[in-house]
Amino acid sequence: xGKNGNENATEFILLGLFTNEDVKATCTGIFSLxxxxxxxxxxxxxxxxxxxxxxxxxxxxxxxxLSFMNICFTSTVAPKLITDLxxxxxxxxxxxxxxxxxxxxxxxxTEIFILVAMAYDCYxxxxxxxxxxxxxxxxxxYILVMASVIGAFIHSLMHVLIIIQLPFCGPSQIDHYFCDxxxxxxxxxxxxxxxxxxxxxxxxxxxxxxFVALVISxxxxxxxxxxxxxxxCHKALSTCVLHxxxxxxxxxxxxxxxxxxxDFVSNDKVSALFYTMITTLFNPLIYTLRNADMKNDMRKxxxxxxxxxxx
Numbered sequence: 001x002g003k004n005g006n007e008n009a010t011e012f013i014l015l016g017l018f019t020n021e022d023v024k025a026t027c028t029g030i031f032s033l034x035x036x037x038x039x040x041x042x043x044x045x046x047x048x049x050x051x052x053x054x055x056x057x058x059x060x061x062x063x064x065x066l067s068f069m070n071i072c073f074t075s076t077v078a079p080k081l082i083t084d085l086x087x088x089x090x091x092x093x094x095x096x097x098x099x100x101x102x103x104x105x106x107x108x109x110t111e112i113f114i115l116v117a118m119a120y121d122c123y124x125x126x127x128x129x130x131x132x133x134x135x136x137x138x139x140x141x142y143i144l145v146m147a148s149v150i151g152a153f154i155h156s157l158m159h160v161l162i163i164i165q166l167p168f169c170g171p172s173q174i175d176h177y178f179c180d181x182x183x184x185x186x187x188x189x190x191x192x193x194x195x196x197x198x199x200x201x202x203x204x205x206x207x208x209x210x211f212v213a214l215v216i217s218x219x220x221x222x223x224x225x226x227x228x229x230x231x232x233c234h235k236a237l238s239t240c241v242l243h244x245x246x247x248x249x250x251x252x253x254x255x256x257x258x259x260x261x262x263d264f265v266s267n268d269k270v271s272a273l274f275y276t277m278i279t280t281l282f283n284p285l286i287y288t289l290r291n292a293d294m295k296n297d298m299r300k301x302x303x304x305x306x307x308x309x310x311x
Contacts, residue, residue: 005178007166008168008169009094009169009187010093010094011091011092011093011172012091012093012094012097012172012173012179012187013090013091013094013172013173013174014080014084014090014091014092014093014173014174014176014177014178014179015090015092015173015174015176015177016081016084016177017081017085017273018223019250019268021036022202026083026086027085028082028086028180031078031081031082031085031204031277032082032276033181034078034281035074035078035082036282037281037284038071038074038078038277038280038281039071039074041070041073041176041283041284041285041288042067042068042070042071042280042283042284043067044066044284045063045064045067045212045284045287045294045298046064046067046071046130048297048298049063049297050062050064051065052297052300053297054293054294054297056283057120058121058136058141059121059125059239060293060294061138061141062114062117062118062121062141062144062145063118063287065114065145066111066114066115066118066283067283067284069107069110069114070110070111070283071106071280072103072107072195072264072274072278073107073108073111073174073276073280074277074280076100076103076104076107076108076178077100077104077178077276077277078276078277080092080100080177080178080253081177081178085179086179088230092179094168097174097179097184097202098160098163098164098179100178101155101156101159101163101178101179101180101181101184102157102158102159103156103162103277104178104179104180105152105155105159106152106153106155106183107154107193108152108153108154108254108275108276109151109152109155109156110148110149110152111250112152112250112251113147113148113151113152113208113244114145114148114202114255115147115214115246115247115250116210116213116214117141117144117145117148119214119217119218119243119247120144120217121136121169121263122216122217122218122221122236122239122240122243123221124136124152125222125236126221126224126225126236127220127224128220138237155203155300158202159181159199159203162181162195162198163181163184166184166185166186166188166192167188167190168188168189168194169188169189172187173187175269176269176272177269177273178272178276179271180272181199181203182196182199185199192199199258200258203258204255204258207251207254207255207258208255210251211247211251211255214247214251215247216246218243219238219249221236221240222237222240225237225240228239238291239291242286242287242291244281246283246286246287248280248294249274249279249282250275250279253271253274253275253278253279254271256271257271257272257275
């Protein structure tokens with residue numbers, strides 16, 4: 001046999017979140033409703049921004065891409081999780097496992113980079129308002145999105161290349177509800193300590209550094225707000241609160257999963273559930289309930305009068 005994992009293991013068994021059948025039945029309904037809410041909420045934000053003047057503003061331009069990534073990220077994990085709970089189809093082929101891992105890391109990493117772009121946009125708007133139009137031009141926004149996609153692609157490809165060359169000649173049971181790096185490393189019948197260090201360095205440390213950079217940027221932004229007028233300060237503060245809330249909800253579970261204690265936290269399925277489903281569930285609520293512009297445009301786009309016009 002060669003070193004390619006596909007020559008050793010043709011499929012894996014996902015052990016999932018729960019073993020109790022009653023809990024599985026209950027969670028199937030809950031996760032299905034959550035997934036529908038994620039799809040409808042993020043799709044409503046995406047279509048509202050693309051169909052209104054809000055898309056001309058960099059903040060909402062990035063938000064539309066964040067909503068799209070939320071849909072893609074959760075769709076990589078949730079349908080498989082729900083069908084496994086509902087029909088007990090908990091097997092996944094080797095190629096399907098690699099595909100799921102690649103897309104989960106790709107869409108997740110793209111979300112991280114877009115959150116960084118949104119923080120940069122907020123910083124320029126508040127700390128360099130006179131240069132905002134020049135710095136945050138539409139061309140610059142597209143460059144930031146493209147850089148996010150390219151960076152995420154490289155990050156995800158690296159993880160797949162690490163896993164795909166490993167031999168899997170032992171147990172094929174993944175103690176998780178989707179294919180992720182650390183649970184797969186545990187199944188390999190070779191020494192993976194060096195690979196764990198590489199992954200912790202590239203994913204865990206990168207997540208921590210990105211989170212710290214975001215926190216520092218928002219501290220600078222909030223300190224700058226003290227010099228603004230009361231009305232402008234209130235609106236900018238509201239925007240920052242939205243971003244900080246999303247950053248905390250996404251990064252804290254992610255860091256808890258990939259901090260440099262991989263053997264302790266790499267199997268924490270509850271943490272993974274937060275950044276794969278819970279955060280993307282609350283993002284639409286966070287960005288609509290506390291955002292007057294978004295609420296007004298959503299009423300115009302999806303209100304009874306607009307719907308009757310469409311008919």
